């Protein structure tokens with residue numbers, strides 16, 4: 001490699017530290033600490049620049065579903081790049097590979113979700129869904145039916161619009177003036193932190209009533225769409241109460257409110273299904289946004305699946321341009337990788353493995369709830385977390401300065417395990433290839449890390 005003279009004394013760490021601006025970073029902390037530089041990955045493992053191996057229980061960013069280092073994924077990329085690296089996808093041009101993937105996704109998707117709009121990732125898929133709500137209702141003669149209902153603790157992406165729609169309670173966003181007009185936030189279905197006097201069923205009733213009251217107050221003619229992650233992911237691995245999603249869907253159907261499932265995390269095997277909405281929760285969305293596991297993170301790609309019903313309305317009433325799309329929509333190389341990714345999942349029955357080993361993971365992780373610091377262990381299959389508390393009875397959180405989840409992750413990392421710190425949680429979403437033996441390693445190492453940090457917190461007077 002021809003390294004510029006000025007860089008010869010530089011290392012990847014210093015180059016990153018001095019020149020890179022990372023997403024979602026505390027700039028002050030970055031200035032101080034820099035990044036962990038990774039250089040290699042294989043299966044569930046990654047290696048850093050010093051050659052230290054880690055078990056990546058985070059799965060990259062919920063995305064390395066078939067695992068790293070697969071030669072046939074690289075080959076699919078190379079073959080497509082040689083055959084046709086790029087084609088304009090606007091208007092009426094496509095590649096054969098892109099068309100094949102559209103057909104494959106329609107076949108895998110539930111119900112009549114037979115139309116695919118390709119995007120560059122999750123944010124752009126959700127953004128497109130929100131535009132589709134407005135376009136669809138406009139075509140039906142209801143141009144004012146554009147309001148979007150979302151929930152607290154949701155994350156739908158990082159563009160201005162998707163940040164406005166999402167609302168993670170821990171994010172401090174006063175620097176940005178996110179949009180609020182026509183965007184409504186309902187309570188999160190956070191079972192663990194529901195009001196203490198309510199049963200699960202009563203809590204569910206309350207959440208449904210809140211949605212009904214919002215519609216009554218604002219008018220069904222002004223609310224066009226409801227968006228939900230089937231399990232809220234980075235808002236805290238929040239699995240909703242039994243029946244909640246089905247009942248929200250039922251309310252949506254009654255008021256012609258389009259149900260958008262944000263399955264950027266929950267699709268492509270994380271919960272043991274291609275898509276979780278129908279197979280795990282019995283809900284048939286009008287649109288599904290997907291990304292991440294669609295290519296297992298090898299290349300960027302997202303997609304919005306639309307129902308035939310929506311397509312029919314837009315095709316009949318859509319005499320105006322649908323002015324949405326990206327230079328890399330339907331990118332042939334990304335689509336080739338997605339096709340190979342799906343082929344691997346099918347051939348190796350990785351969905352079956354995720355379901356089987358995921359169930360084992362749930363059972364084993366539950367053992368950690370015996371630890372004094374652990375208030376809750378929750379999630380499903382390969383989407384799990386532990387939540388730390390100061391006091392199990394009151395569920396009170398430790399003060400932010402205790403920084404316990406970061407310390408747990410750092411302690412685990414020193415023992416060769418990566419788990420993601422997120423607020424007061426430590427989150428896991430490993431590759432679908434994970435084995436029971438690897439689950440044992442993750443649970444035992446995480447348990448040791450939590451115990452060690454607990455001792456330190458006691459010594460420091462936090463507990």
Ligand code: PMP
Pocket residue numbers: 121122123124126155156157158229233234262263264265291292
């Ligand atoms: N929706 C959900 C549920 C997500 O978790 C994410 C990313 N973590 C996104 C949307 C945004 O996806 P991307 O980062 O690919 O734009």
